[in-house]
Amino acid sequence: MSEPTPTLVFHDLRAESAELDRLVAELDAERWALPTPAPRWTIAHQIAHLHWTDRAALLALTDGDGFREVLGKALAAPDSFVDEAAEEGARIPPAELLARWRQGRAALDEALRTAPQGSRFAWFGPPMSAASMATGRLMETWAHGQDVADTLGVVRVPTGRLRHVVRIGVRARDFAFGVRGLSVPEGEFRVEVRAPSGELWAYGPSDAPQRVTGPALDFCLLVTQRAHRADLALAATGPDADRWLDIAQAFAGPPGTGRPARESGR
Structure with missing residues (x-):
């Protein structure tokens, strides 16, 4: 895109x-x-x-x-x-x-x-x-806004503004590995997420063996660590992409602790 x-x-x-x-x-x-x-x-x-x-x-x-x-x-x-x-x-x-x-x-x-x-x-x-500064501020505003909405029991309607959160999440892949002392995967991943409008937002080579797919909203909740992977409809192909979904982090700073899964025993 x-x-x-x-x-x-x-x-x-x-x-x-x-x-x-x-x-x-x-x-x-x-x-x-x-x-x-x-x-x-x-x-x-x-x-x-x-x-x-x-x-x-x-x-x-x-x-x-x-x-x-x-x-x-x-x-x-x-x-x-x-x-x-x-x-x-x-x-x-x-x-x-x-x-x-x-x-x-x-x-x-x-x-x-x-x-x-x-x-x-x-x-x-x-x-x-x-x-880039504005993109970071938008990502943080959306993420903290999600915390406020969850507290108030408000379900926000996803918008095309999620594209910015998706983009910064994709670009922060190497940071997520590095901040945890993990080796950064070689080569780009293919990330395909479905926008609220139904449009497909795609990043990375179309033939990349490591892939992530799912709804854009779920990807944003994951990379801002506002929801646990177990509660999201995201799929990974390849071991490195699968590992990324466990540690993805779009924000700067030390590794985030994330949120617990809603489902008991997960």
Whole structure:
């Protein structure tokens, strides 16, 4: 499939954020404190984390020295800085946290759209273009939005915006192996997932012996570790592809612990 344009990614990030905003905008303080599937995180923690990361992305785009300071603090506490930042933000009154998140999103949207073409910006992993930065923010917004939706018992209608999550999940294959100290498989995999529209999104050589197939939504839930493989309709052909479905991870940082299977004994 064709690569998405930067303008489309920016537009889709704005839309994804707005969808999550609608889920939390009318919640009272008691519901902001509801526990989500992420251990020890409430809805407030989820939004606080997105706000913190949006601010970090804004610094990366507009204030290199400021971002390096944030990066230094993260490297000094790699196993705790995400939870600490979410905990600090979750203590902010919900109405104020919501307002800050909205303001931060708007500032980041402007910075992404006006970033010099061809520029790359420091990040917690390799340097990123503005479009790649937006893709990462969309992936995180969708994933944390899924936690909020699950907490509220809301079934979200999948959209074509999932293409960005699929793409970053496919591109993060080698990272998922490497972060666990595993040898990276040789050669590309073929990934074929069915979009919500019915379109087939395909990546990698059509004749690759290692293959993954299934619904795009299920692939996104897998690579963001929002659901256990046993609960998803994904199929792997080949031992390396099969192993990947056990460890897939689209987000940066140490290996994620994932979510338990819904089925007992799995």
